[in-house]
């Protein structure tokens with residue numbers, strides 16, 4: 704196969720130039736990082752699971768009319784996505800207090816919030832993705848007021864969709880992060896959901912037991928990350944029940 708041009712390599716994914724202009728191949732690695740890459744490991748099968756799960760969520764969003772970058776899955780680790788200009792913000796939606804919000808505000812993890820709370824972090828690894836306000840975003844021109852309105856609407860629609868999909872399989876969507884990108888249709892620009900939606904970027908707790916089924920398993924050394932993600936995939940019907948590990952032939956395409 705002809706060598707593809709690598710556009711970018713991040714902590715969990717590699718982006719290659721796609722076959723058509725305006726497309727990108729997104730390759731999901733097995734690398735796991737936490738605490739701004741201070742903790743690192745290779746978790747066999749994680750990339751395969753996240754490729755499938757992100758496909759599942761993005762395709763579901765497309766089906767209900769929430770624009771996003773997903774075009775099609777290519778193979779076990781790769782998907783074709785629409786290229787876009789990533790807005791340099793991490794958009795976090797929280798339904799229950801956890802993680803950095805619990806620490807910052809002294810709210811016990813698991814406390815239900817009075818309504819979904821949206822936070823923005825500047826995408827800047829060197830600074831550790833600091834929390835920023837809409838004032839900062841407007842003053843420094845990271846996004847326009849129209850962008851912020853669209854981001855809020857996208858984030859809340861993704862939240863409703865993801866909360867419902869997860870609730871149906873006995874999982875609580877505690878919080879999640881999305882990224883958005885700009886695409887141009889003729890003279891118009893609009894925002895779409897980009898990057899990935901997977902247990903790497905969500906907090907997912909079993910409703911009955913509270914067991915964590917997301918990247919906190921890795922961050923907090925709570926057991927096998929692959930088992931947790933496999934459980935999410937199986938409950939959603941993305942992976943056949945009874946399949947263990949990620950090397951099952953049933954997963955090839």
Ligand code: UDP
Pocket residue numbers: 793795801802803804832878879880903904905906918
């Ligand atoms: N998150 C993410 N990438 C980041 C930071 C956060 O995907 O760089 C997700 C994280 O998995 C969680 C939510 O955003 O679902 C809120 O994370 P939080 O601010 O609590 O940060 P953390 O406790 O993970 O440092």
